[in-house]
Amino acid sequence: MLFARLAQVSQDVAATSARTRKIALLAELFRDASADDVPIVIPYLAGRLPQGRLGIGWRVIGDPVAPADRPRLTVRDVDAALSALKDVSGTGSQTRRKHLVAELMGAATADEQRFLVGLVTGEVRQGALDAVALEGLARATDTPSADVRRAVMLAGGLQPVARALLADGPGALDAFRLTVGRPVLPMLAHSAATVGDALDKLGACAVEEKLDGIRVQVHRDGDEVRVFTRTLDDITERLPEVVLAVREFAGERFILDGEVIALDGTGRPRAFQEVAGRVGSRVDVARAAEELPLSPVFFDVLYAETEEDGRAGGPDLLDLPYGERHAHLVRLVPEPMRVRRYVVEDGSAEEQRAAAERFFADTLARGHEGVVVKELPAPYGAGRRGASWLKVKPVHTLDLVVLAAEWGHGRRTGKLSNLHLGARRDDGSYAMLGKTFKGLTDVLLAWQTERLRELAVEDDGHVVTVRPELVVEIAYDGLQRSTRYPAGVTLRFARVVRYRDDKTAEQADTVDTVLAAHPHLLDAGTDT
DNA sequence: TTCCGACAGTGGGGTCGCAAT
DNA sequence: ATTGCGACCCCACTATCGGAA
Numbered sequence: 345m346l347f348a349r350l351a352q353v354s355q356d357v358a359a360t361s362a363r364t365r366k367i368a369l370l371a372e373l374f375r376d377a378s379a380d381d382v383p384i385v386i387p388y389l390a391g392r393l394p395q396g397r398l399g400i401g402w403r404v405i406g407d408p409v410a411p412a413d414r415p416r417l418t419v420r421d422v423d424a425a426l427s428a429l430k431d432v433s434g435t436g437s438q439t440r441r442k443h444l445v446a447e448l449m450g451a452a453t454a455d456e457q458r459f460l461v462g463l464v465t466g467e468v469r470q471g472a473l474d475a476v477a478l479e480g481l482a483r484a485t486d487t488p489s490a491d492v493r494r495a496v497m498l499a500g501g502l503q504p505v506a507r508a509l510l511a512d513g514p515g516a517l518d519a520f521r522l523t524v525g526r527p528v529l530p531m532l533a534h535s536a537a538t539v540g541d542a543l544d545k546l547g548a549c550a551v552e553e554k555l556d557g558i559r560v561q562v563h564r565d566g567d568e569v570r571v572f573t574r575t576l577d578d579i580t581e582r583l584p585e586v587v588l589a590v591r592e593f594a595g596e597r598f599i600l601d602g603e604v605i606a607l608d609g610t611g612r613p614r615a616f617q618e619v620a621g622r623v624g625s626r627v628d629v630a631r632a633a634e635e636l637p638l639s640p641v642f643f644d645v646l647y648a649e650t651e652e653d654g655r656a657g658g659p660d661l662l663d664l665p666y667g668e669r670h671a672h673l674v675r676l677v678p679e680p681m682r683v684r685r686y687v688v689e690d691g692s693a694e695e696q697r698a699a700a701e702r703f704f705a706d707t708l709a710r711g712h713e714g715v716v717v718k719e720l721p722a723p724y725g726a727g728r729r730g731a732s733w734l735k736v737k738p739v740h741t742l743d744l745v746v747l748a749a750e751w752g753h754g755r756r757t758g759k760l761s762n763l764h765l766g767a768r769r770d771d772g773s774y775a776m777l778g779k780t781f782k783g784l785t786d787v788l789l790a791w792q793t794e795r796l797r798e799l800a801v802e803d804d805g806h807v808v809t810v811r812p813e814l815v816v817e818i819a820y821d822g823l824q825r826s827t828r829y830p831a832g833v834t835l836r837f838a839r840v841v842r843y844r845d846d847k848t849a850e851q852a853d854t855v856d857t858v859l860a861a862h863p864h865l866l867d868a869g870t871d872t
Numbered sequence: 873t874t875c876c877g878a879c880a881g882t883g884g885g886g887t888c889g890c891a892a893t
Numbered sequence: 894a895t896t897g898c899g900a901c902c903c904c905a906c907t908a909t910c911g912g913a914a
Contacts, residue, residue, distance in 0.1 A: 363879085363910055396899075475879060535905085558902065575901075617886060620902050624888045731877080754881065755908090762883070781883050782906050821904085824885070834885065837904055 345381045347422050347452070348415030349373070350388055351459035357389075358470035363479075366470075370480025379511035384423045386503050389477055391468030394423065395430045409449040409457070417451055422460070469754055474502050481506050487514040495520035497529045497727035500576045522647055522660045524565045524597050527572040529727030531601075531644075533716055536734040539704045542717035543697055545734065548690040549719050550666070551700045553683045554735055555641055556713040557605035557619045562590050562640070565597050573623075582629055586640045595676045597649045597659070602642030602683075612711040617824055643683045643716075645673045646724055666732075667720040687720075704736065711864070713737055713821075739819050740861065742767070742835075742853045743844055746814040747774055748807050749796050752781070752789075760793040760808060765818060765838065767831070768854045774812055775831045775855050782839035783819070792843070815844040815852050823862045831855050833862075 353373045357366045370389070377385055387394045425448045429441060449457055462468040478496060482489035487509060495505045498520045508516035522528060536542035539551065559574040560583075569587040571580045580587060586604060606614040606622065618636060625632040644666070649659045661669050673682060686703040688696050704715050714737035722732035744765040752761030762781040766774030784792070792814075799810035819841050826834035 361909075469881075473880065556903085573902075577901075616903065621887050624886095624900095624902070626888075728878090752882075754883095756882065779884060780905090782904095785907065819905090826885075828885080836885075838884070839905055 345377055345385065345419050346415055347417040347419050347459075348456055349376070350385060350419055351456045354389065354459055354468065354470055355455070363476060366476050367479040367483060370477055371483035374481050374484035374506070374510065377510060379507045381419055382507045382510060383503055384419045386474075386477060386506055388419070388463060389470075390473045391463065391466065391470070393426060393463060395426055409446050411449075411454040411457055412451055413453070415453050415456060417456065421451075422448070426464075477506075478502055481509060485509045485514060487517065491517055493727075498522055498526075500527050500529060522599070522662060524563050524599060524647060525568070525570060527561050527563070527570075527576040527578075528599075528646065529576070530559060530561060530574055531725045531728060531730055531733065533733035533735045534731055536717065536736050539700050539715065539717065539736050540697065542734040542736055543688060543700060546717055546719045546732070548667075548688065548721065549717050550670070550685045550687050551703050552643055552685040552716050552718060553641075553707050553712050554714040554716045554737070555603040555605050555683065556613060556616045557603045557638075558623045560586070560602055560604050560640065561646075562586065562600045562602065562642075564590055564593070564595075564599075567591060579623060582623060582626055582632075583638060584629065585633055585637055589640055589681065593676050593678070595648060595650070597647070598645060598676055599647040600642045600673075600677065601644035601646060602640055602681075604638045604640050606636050606638055615824065639681070641681055641683050642673060642677050643685075644724065645669055645676060646726075648672045648676060650675075662724045662726060664723065665721045666718055666724070669724065708738060737821060740822065741817055741819050741841060742858060743815050743847055743851070744777065744818050745774055745812045745849045745852045746796065746810060746816055747776055747812055748809045749792070750779075750807050751805075756781075756789065758793075759789050760796045761789065763792075763816065763840070764807075765816070765835070766812060767858050768849070768852055770854070770856075776829055777831060777858065778826075778829065778834040778838050780818065780835075780838040780840060784840055788840070788843075813849050815847040815849060817841040817844055823858070831859070833859065 350373070353369055357369050360366060360369075373385070383394060425444065429444050429448075449460065452460055459468070474496075478492055479489050481487075481502070482492040491514070492505060492509070495517045496502050499505050505517070505520065508519065536545070542551075543549065560579075561572045561576075563570045563572070569580065569590050570578060571583050571586055573579055583604065590600070604619065604623065606619050608614055614636070619638065622632055622636045622638060646661055646669075647659050648661060650672075661672060684707070686700055688700050700717075707715055714735060717734045717736065719732035722730065725732070744767055746763050747766040748764040749760035750762040750764075751757075752759045761784075762779050764776055764779055766776050769775055795814065796808060796810050799813055800808050801811060802809040817840070818835065818838050820835040820839070821837040822835075823833045824836050826832060828834065
C-alpha cells in the first residue's frame with residue numbers, strides 16, 4: 345500500500361467528527377490493505393510508530409526538505425526507513441541520522457511529509473484510535489463487530505486479529521480463544537461517588553477492598569507461571585515471589601486477576617510509589633525482592649480446569665456470573681491471598697447497606713484506597729470499562745492559589761489550561777504542590793484564560809506567571825512524596841472543582857494544614 | 873425525542889533504565 | 894557522575910457521537 349494513501353485517509357478522518365464517516369473511511373482503507381501492511385498501518389492510524397519513539401523531534405525532522413512531486417513511498421518503505429533510523433545510535437551518529445531523515449523526507453510529497461512529521465513527533469490527532477479502527481475492520485471484512493471485539497480482547501490487541509481477518513476472512517476469528525499463557529485485556533471499573541450510589545445502581549453485589557498496587561493477570565500451566573500487567577506486559581521475571589506463591593495453589597491450569605501490593609511489618613499497605621518502584625526494578629530482582637517483598641491478592645478467575653469438568657461448560661469462565669466465578673476462586677486461592685469482601689443481596693435492607701458502609705470505613709482504616717462494588721450476576725467484560733464494577737474512593741479538597749498556567753495543546757490551543765497550584769506558607773510566600781488541567785468545562789477554560797491574562801506578570805510562551813490572587817477548589821486523592829516540589833509532597837490526581845470567588849488568597853489553605861490532613865505520610869517521611 | 877454508554881483528548885506524578893553529555 | 898528522555902505504572906474529567914430506551 346502506498347504511504348500517500350494512508351496519509352490521505354488520516355487527513356480525511358481527522359477532518360470529520362462523525363464516527364460513522366471515520367469508520368467508512370477506515371473500512372475502505374482496510375479493503376485495500378494486505379495482511380503484511382497491518383502491523384504498520386494499525387499503529388500509524390493510531391498515531392504511533394511500531395518502533396516506539398525514535399528519539400528525534402523537531403530538531404532533526406523539522407528542517408525543510410524539498411518534497412517529491414509524485415507519491416512513490418509504500419508504507420513498508422517508510423517503516424524500513426524509520427527502523428534504520430532507530431538502529432543508528434552512538435557517537436557521531438547525528439550526521440548519519442540527519443542524512444537518513446533528509447533521504448526519507450525528500451522521497452515524500454508535501455502531504456506525506458506533514459503526516460510523517462506528525463507521526464514522529466507524536467502529534468497525529470484524528471479522533472480515531474483502536475475502537476474506530478475495529479469497527480472499520482469489521483465492516484471491511486463483513487464480520488460482526490461484536491465478534492471482532494471479542495477476538496481483540498482475547499488476543500490483547502487489534503493487530504493480530506486484523507492480520508488474521510485480512511489473510512483468511514471471518515473464519516479466522518475461531519482461532520482466538522481464551523488460552524492459558526496468552527493474556528487478555530482486563531476488565532476495568534467506573535467510578536461512583538459513594539457506596540450508597542453504587543449499591544443503588546447494582547442490586548446484588550460484592551463490596552471488595554480496592555488495593556493500591558499494580559494490577560496483575562497470572563497464568564499457570566503446571567509449573568509454568570506467567571505474570572502480566574494491565575497493558576499485557578510480561579513481568580514474570582520481576583516477581584519471583586508471586587510465581588512461587590501461585591505454584592502452591594490448588595489446580596494446575598488457571599488464569600487469575602488480582603493486584604500486587606507491599607505490606608509493612610504490621611500488615612498495613614505500603615505507599616503505591618514503593619510498589620511501583622519495586623515492579624519497575626529489573627536489574628537486581630533478587631535484592632529488590634528481599635528489600636520489598638510483594639504480596640499478590642486475587643479477586644477473580646477467568647479460566648480454571650477442574651477434576652469434575654464436563655458439567656460446568658468448560659474451563660473458560662468469562663461468561664459465568666461473578667458470583668460463580670468467585671466460587672472457583674475460593675477453591676483455588678487460599679484466603680489470605682483473596683481480597684476481603686462483603687456481599688450485599690438484591691433488594692438489600694437498611695442493615696446491609698449500613699454494613700457495606702462500615703466495610704468501606706474499615707477498609708480505609710486499614711490503609712487501603714477504597715472499595716470496588718461488583719455486580720454478582722455480571723460476566724467478566726474483558727477489555728471493557730463495564731458499568732458492573734464501580735470503584736468508590738474518598739475525595740479530599742483544598743482551596744489553593746493559582747500561581748501560573750500553561751498554554752494548552754490540541755483543542756486547548758490558545759487557552760490557558762494547566763494550572764500551577766500553591767499553598768500558603770507562614771511567611772506569605774507560596775509552595776507549589778502540583779498542577780492540574782482536569783475538571784474544566786469549555787466555559788470555565790475560556791473564563792480562566794481571560795482572568796489569568798489579567799493577572800499575568802510574565803509569559804515565556806509556555807508558562808504564564810500570574811499574581812497569586814485567584815483561589816480554586818481542588819479535589820485530590822491524597823498526598824504522595826515528591827522530590828520535585830518544595831514542600832516535599834504533591835497532590836495525587838488533582839482536579840478542579842470550582843473557582844472560589846468568595847475567597848481571597850489569604851484565606852486559602854496553608855502547607856501546614858495540607859500536611860496535617862495526611863499524618864500517615866509524615867510518618868512515612870521520617871524513616872529511611 | 874431524550875438519555876446514556878463508549879471514545880478520544882488533555883494532560884498529571886513517580887520510577888526505572890539507558891543513552892548522551 | 895549527571896541529565897534527559899521514553900516506557901510503564903497509577904489516573905480524572907469533559908465533549909461528542911450515535912445507538913438504546
